[in-house]
Amino acid sequence: MAVLPTLTGRSRGAGAAGPLRAALLGVLSGLLSMAVAAVSPPLPVVPAATTHREPAATHARIQHCWDGGPMVWLTFDDGGSPAQVRRILRVLAAEHVRAIFFPIGAWAAANPGLISQIGAAGHAIGNHTHDHVDLTKVTERRALWQIRHGDTHARGSVNLLRPPFGDGAYSARLRSLAERTGHRLCTWTVDTRDWTGSPAATIVRRVRYGDAITPPVRAGGVVIMHMNGDHTGAALPGVIAAVRARGLTLHGLP
Numbered sequence: 701m702a703v704l705p706t707l708t709g710r711s712r713g714a715g716a717a718g719p720l721r722a723a724l725l726g727v728l729s730g731l732l733s734m735a736v737a738a739v740s741p742p743l744p745v746v747p748a749a750t751t752h753r754e755p756a757a758t759h760a761r762i763q764h765c766w767d768g769g770p771m772v773w774l775t776f777d778d779g780g781s782p783a784q785v786r787r788i789l790r791v792l793a794a795e796h797v798r799a800i801f802f803p804i805g806a807w808a809a810a811n812p813g814l815i816s817q818i819g820a821a822g823h824a825i826g827n828h829t830h831d832h833v834d835l836t837k838v839t840e841r842r843a844l845w846q847i848r849h850g851d852t853h854a855r856g857s858v859n860l861l862r863p864p865f866g867d868g869a870y871s872a873r874l875r876s877l878a879e880r881t882g883h884r885l886c887t888w889t890v891d892t893r894d895w896t897g898s899p900a901a902t903i904v905r906r907v908r909y910g911d912a913i914t915p916p917v918r919a920g921g922v923v924i925m926h927m928n929g930d931h932t933g934a935a936l937p938g939v940i941a942a943v944r945a946r947g948l949t950l951h952g953l954p
């Protein structure tokens with residue numbers, strides 16, 4: 701939108717050159733069409749049953765954490781202080797919203813009380829590796845160890861694996877690692893970027909309207925947040941209201 705007035709202004713200024721400009725434009729457009737003709741290959745003939753379809757479907761399933769329904773998931777990654785986690789749990793309980801937590805295994809091991817509170821409250825607990833390594837940058841042996849030690853075995857555990865940073869989530873290597881450890885890869889559709897310290901109002905706005913980086917929440921969407929975001933707890937009531945304001949339903953507590 702911002703580009704349009706600038707371009708209009710420029711072409712008005714160039715209009716003063718008159719016939720010379722017209723001649724130049726003619727030459728330019730001739731050259732351009734020649735270039736396009738030279739560069740554009742003939743359109744490939746794609747058979748009806750294309751192999752492109754399956755990866756696209758798998759990508760969508762991973763993004764939606766294998767939940768094909770219209771309801772929206774809120775997810776909370778990594779770990780946080782007892783105050784941060786309890787605040788998130790309080791809001792979720794008050795709003796009767798069920799979330800998926802993806803704690804780092806090392807954090808879960810150090811916070812058994814919080815992990816059992818999360819499970820006892822009725823939330824799901826997935827795997828986010830033992831200490832948040834980029835699974836695409838370690839050996840296969842180390843990656844398998846990281847995933848196996850990312851399982852908390854706590855009440856509420858589900859077999860979803862969220863790779864740290866989302867890295868490699870759609871790669872054959874991670875798909876193989878996930879299968880061998882009994883997991884399903886799970887990423888997200890809405891990136892709140894709460895971990896950057898964004899103010900609560902910004903987090904809420906991203907969920908409701910999206911921005912240059914993330915689309916807004918839609919049916920079946922998965923919203924990523926972090927237990928240790930500076931303003932995540934403060935934003936949470938607004939995030940829940942934003943999802944509902946779009947006419948969408950969040951997963952409810954059992």
Ligand SMILES: [Zn+2]
Nearest residue numbers: 777778864865
């Ligand atoms: Zn993380």
